[in-house]
Amino acid sequence: xxxxxxxxxxxxxxxxxxxxxxxxxxxxxxxxxxxxxxxxxxxxxxxxxxxxxxxxxxxxxxxxxxxxxxxxxxxxxxxxxxxxxxxxxxxxxxxxxxxxxxxxxxxxxxxxxxxxxxxxxxxxxxxxxxxxxxxxxxxxxxxxxxxxxxxxxxxxxxxxxxxxxxxxxxxxxxxxxxxxxxxxxxxxxxxxxxxxxxx
Numbered sequence: 001x002x003x004x005x006x007x008x009x010x011x012x013x014x015x016x017x018x019x020x021x022x023x024x025x026x027x028x029x030x031x032x033x034x035x036x037x038x039x040x041x042x043x044x045x046x047x048x049x050x051x052x053x054x055x056x057x058x059x060x061x062x063x064x065x066x067x068x069x070x071x072x073x074x075x076x077x078x079x080x081x082x083x084x085x086x087x088x089x090x091x092x093x094x095x096x097x098x099x100x101x102x103x104x105x106x107x108x109x110x111x112x113x114x115x116x117x118x119x120x121x122x123x124x125x126x127x128x129x130x131x132x133x134x135x136x137x138x139x140x141x142x143x144x145x146x147x148x149x150x151x152x153x154x155x156x157x158x159x160x161x162x163x164x165x166x167x168x169x170x171x172x173x174x175x176x177x178x179x180x181x182x183x184x185x186x187x188x189x190x191x192x193x194x195x196x197x198x199x
Contacts, residue, residue, distance in 0.1 A: 009099075009100040009101050009102040010032055010033070010034075010035060010101055010102065011032070011101055011102065011103045011105055011131060012031065012032045012094065012099075012101040012103070012131060013030065013031050013032075013105045013106075013107075013125075013129055013130070013131025013132035013133070014028065014029065014030050014090045014104060014105065014106045014107065014111075014135050015028070015029060015045075015090075015106075015107040015126055015132050015133075015135040015136040015139050016028045016029070016086045016089050016090055016107075016139050017136070017139035017140040017143045018139075018143045018164070019082055019086055020166070021163065021164035021165050021166070021184070022164055022166050022171075022174070022183060022189055023074065023147075023157065023159070023164040023170075023179075023182045023183045023184060024146065024147050024150065024164040024182050025071045025072055025074065025077075025089075025143065026071075026072050026082065026086050026089050026143075027069055027070070027089055027140075027142050027143040027146070028069065028070045028086065028089030028091070028092060028093045028135075028139060029067065029069045029070075029090075029093050029134075029135040029137075029138035029139035029142065030067065030068050030069075030070075030093040030094050030096075030097050030135055031060060031064050031067045031131050031134040031135045031138065032064060032066045032097060032099045032101055033063065033064055033065060033130065033131055033134070034063075037063065037130070038130070039059065039063070039130065042056055042060065042130055042134050042137065043133055044124075044126040044127040044136055045126065045136040045137045045139070045140040045141075046126075046136075047127070048137070050144070053137050053140060054141060056134075056137050060134045060138060061138075064134070065099040066097045066098045066099035067097070067134075067138060068094070068095075068097050069093050069139065069142045070089045070091065070092025070093035070094075070095070070096065071089060071146075072085040072086075072088050073182075074182055074183060074185075077184050077186065078184055078186040082186075082187075083110060087110065087112050089139075090106065090111070091112070091114055093135075094114050101117070102118075103117065103118050103120065104117055104118070104119035104120070105119075105120055105122060105125060105131060105132050106120065106121045106122065106132070107121075107124070107125040107126045107132045107135070108122075108123065108125070109121050143163070144163050147159045147163040147164050148160060148163075150182060154180045156173045156176075156177045157170055157173045157174070157177075158170055158173060164182075171189070171190060174189050174190060175190060
């Protein structure tokens with residue numbers, strides 16, 4: 001029986017950041033490391049502080065055979081829902097990976113086939129597989145960087161601190177100022193049904 005051509009290539013790890021946010025994009029990332037690569041400092045991005053994530057981002061980008069990130073904005077999220085947008089963000093990252101790979105490791109339990117390359121979903125995979133953990137760091141840092149830039153354009157919402165997540169400050173700002181062009185209209189932005197204006 002003929003072997004799949006992909007069997008001679010390494011795996012790629014995928015993860016996303018920003019699913020639970022009220023504003024901004026969801027960001028997917030993909031990372032391919034050299035065979036037998038190891039780094040004890042790389043871990044699930046949620047277990048690292050911002051300074052450590054930024055430090056590791058540089059190391060990951062330097063050491064990876066290939067890496068990429070993909071963005072899906074709030075308009076697309078509203079059109080296709082956050083689960084589909086998260087998968088699309090990871091697909092967009094995968095399309096940019098320059099290194100061939102034979103299997104996709106995905107954090108979580110939902111994914112859609114990427115061409116004919118086998119994929120495996122791993123719940124809490126960012127705490128189990130190095131390439132997924134690295135992807136979680138890239139997705140988080142690229143998204144945070146974007147939201148920090150947007151915070152300067154939309155200072156009312158406190159994105160410099162909350163990055164678009166549903167903190168009380170963020171919700172209070174929505175109540176007072178209405179929504180921006182970056183808010184996800186399909187999300188429950190407030191706990192009640194008051195009319196929201198577009199900022």
